[in-house]
Amino acid sequence: MAQFPERPSAWGGLATLLDTPQKRYAAIAVILVAMAVAPYVFGSYGTVILTNALLYVLLALGLNIVVGYAGLLDLGFAAFFAVGAYTVGITTLHFGLNFWLALPLAILLAIIAGIVIGAPTLRLRSDYLAIVTLGFGEIVRITARNLRETGGASGLIGIDSPWLFGWHIRTPLDFYYVFCVLAILGVIASVRLANSRLGRAWLYVRHDEDAAEAMGINRVKVKLAAYIVGAIYGSIGGAFFAANLGAISPESFSFRQSVLILMAVILGGMGKIPGVILGAFIVILAPELLRDFGDLRLLIFAVGLLLIMLFRPSGIWPARSKSR
Amino acid sequence: MSIFDIFTNQLLNGIVLGSFYALVALGYTMVFGVVKLLNFAHGELYMVGGFAGFLVLSFLAPYLGPGWLGVAVSMVLAMIAVGFLGVVIERVAYAPMLSAPRLSILITALAVSLVLQNGMLTLTKGQYVPFGAALGFGGIKLGNLFISYNQMILVGVAAVLMLALELFVSRTQYGRAMRAVSVDKDMARLMGINVNAVIGITFFVGSALAAAAGSMAGAYYGSLWYFMGFLIGLKAFTAAVIGGIGSIPGAMLGGLILGLLESFGTQLPGVGSEWKDVFSFSVLILVLVFKPTGLLGKPEQERM
Numbered sequence: 001m002a003q004f005p006e007r008p009s010a011w012g013g014l015a016t017l018l019d020t021p022q023k024r025y026a027a028i029a030v031i032l033v034a035m036a037v038a039p040y041v042f043g044s045y046g047t048v049i050l051t052n053a054l055l056y057v058l059l060a061l062g063l064n065i066v067v068g069y070a071g072l073l074d075l076g077f078a079a080f081f082a083v084g085a086y087t088v089g090i091t092t093l094h095f096g097l098n099f100w101l102a103l104p105l106a107i108l109l110a111i112i113a114g115i116v117i118g119a120p121t122l123r124l125r126s127d128y129l130a131i132v133t134l135g136f137g138e139i140v141r142i143t144a145r146n147l148r149e150t151g152g153a154s155g156l157i158g159i160d161s162p163w164l165f166g167w168h169i170r171t172p173l174d175f176y177y178v179f180c181v182l183a184i185l186g187v188i189a190s191v192r193l194a195n196s197r198l199g200r201a202w203l204y205v206r207h208d209e210d211a212a213e214a215m216g217i218n219r220v221k222v223k224l225a226a227y228i229v230g231a232i233y234g235s236i237g238g239a240f241f242a243a244n245l246g247a248i249s250p251e252s253f254s255f256r257q258s259v260l261i262l263m264a265v266i267l268g269g270m271g272k273i274p275g276v277i278l279g280a281f282i283v284i285l286a287p288e289l290l291r292d293f294g295d296l297r298l299l300i301f302a303v304g305l306l307l308i309m310l311f312r313p314s315g316i317w318p319a320r321s322k323s324r
Numbered sequence: 325m326s327i328f329d330i331f332t333n334q335l336l337n338g339i340v341l342g343s344f345y346a347l348v349a350l351g352y353t354m355v356f357g358v359v360k361l362l363n364f365a366h367g368e369l370y371m372v373g374g375f376a377g378f379l380v381l382s383f384l385a386p387y388l389g390p391g392w393l394g395v396a397v398s399m400v401l402a403m404i405a406v407g408f409l410g411v412v413i414e415r416v417a418y419a420p421m422l423s424a425p426r427l428s429i430l431i432t433a434l435a436v437s438l439v440l441q442n443g444m445l446t447l448t449k450g451q452y453v454p455f456g457a458a459l460g461f462g463g464i465k466l467g468n469l470f471i472s473y474n475q476m477i478l479v480g481v482a483a484v485l486m487l488a489l490e491l492f493v494s495r496t497q498y499g500r501a502m503r504a505v506s507v508d509k510d511m512a513r514l515m516g517i518n519v520n521a522v523i524g525i526t527f528f529v530g531s532a533l534a535a536a537a538g539s540m541a542g543a544y545y546g547s548l549w550y551f552m553g554f555l556i557g558l559k560a561f562t563a564a565v566i567g568g569i570g571s572i573p574g575a576m577l578g579g580l581i582l583g584l585l586e587s588f589g590t591q592l593p594g595v596g597s598e599w600k601d602v603f604s605f606s607v608l609i610l611v612l613v614f615k616p617t618g619l620l621g622k623p624e625q626e627r628m
Contacts, residue, residue, distance in 0.1 A: 073434075075434070120609070127362045130362065130364075135608055255554065305438065309431055313428050
């Protein structure tokens, strides 16, 4: 009898490596301790870089749901990132809204944007989504540049940092721990989604749309769900990004930003959470290590992306081993 | 200026802009027709074409001068060079992927475009490069409308190239093979058509047209930039979708329509030139919502 391929695990090869609960708990404990002490090991500059890497982990996890789980190419992911950041910036600066009230509003607006862009295009050939999202990303950036409310080309400054139960989240170290929590929540949500009914539907749609539809899966709804979940991740990342820096400008949300997030997803291995985390760290840490290369480093990334696609389309992170 | 003058001026601007869009849109639509691939790198071929034209012109200018003769010869050489570049890209990056999942091909195409873009960024250090053509400022005056010789030559060359393409596709044996492959690749192969050669020719012609637009744009606007292919790639795609992707006359029509929409659209109250790009992308999204097959396209089935 033919051997059915196993359902790919969101953990990639990790699930086979850490095959007992003891090993898993040990691994989780090591990671948590490493996250807790990292700022004291790498110093203040290192902490800022790590915070940025964790932001990218969150964004890449969100895009991974669109690209890795549902198999849709989104080239304008920075748009949702921008919606989150600008909603928080505008509502807290101009309307004096509390950050924790601005956050759900940012998520709501990103969901609406996701539906407006996704609903018409997801019915069409999947290639169209790539170009429409690219156009949408540009629309958001140009709008942010041209409106008075968004501060034009210079952007918004003086965005307040939030309070949480009497804790003023203010220093880089505070934000490092906030992003740690966000990244962990992002991982948990991604894993839970991958193993859910919706996650299985995404897998079907990615592998064979027509067969999935024949099995009673509404492919437009399922794809739209992926697109919206991605938008939620992006807007949360954007909201905390704005609160962290206190200043945002349109150029933080350019096409290059979307491409970097996409590279994080693909380089490490799309669909696999450890791969996506690895990818996010590569994208953020490599420029620090390749600082001397200047403009060349983007070219190195681009060539790396091309080589990955031609020779190892499943990414750097190893797939789950066959023997089990 | 009277309303009429504004109208004729914008009409002229729209036709010039539309000629560029149409030339680039043709490559998109031809490649899409034959291999069902959205070639993201197409806009970058326009950019590389501009730089290739610049490079050739800087060698030829001492002999042929920086006028239209030098530009024309550089344009033809740039077309040939970029045509071969297109074939190489197809062989190296796309050919191994044609049976892979659609997502992988799209990402590969994006990767090719990023390699070209960032390669040029490295070479030019992100600076604007002056094209080095000297085309003069002559022209004719029709009432209040000034039409420069450059605009006339540019639109004329674009029209000749499109006419040549139309004749190539409709009258020659290669064109017939191309149409056959776009209808059914496997059946065409059974009929004895060398499908790989047809795909190669398609990439060559499409890339050469983008390079022609790139060199002309460089000569007309006077400078080149590594990022110049990004926006026109998006616009040309919009033009191809308006006309109906896969349809050659559709790409020409779509390019012209988009050029006119943009130049008239920026005159509307509240749509200044800073909103020009938002305006065209909104047109793209509206067309995809209400008429995804475009004006001259045929409804098509999602590939399985």
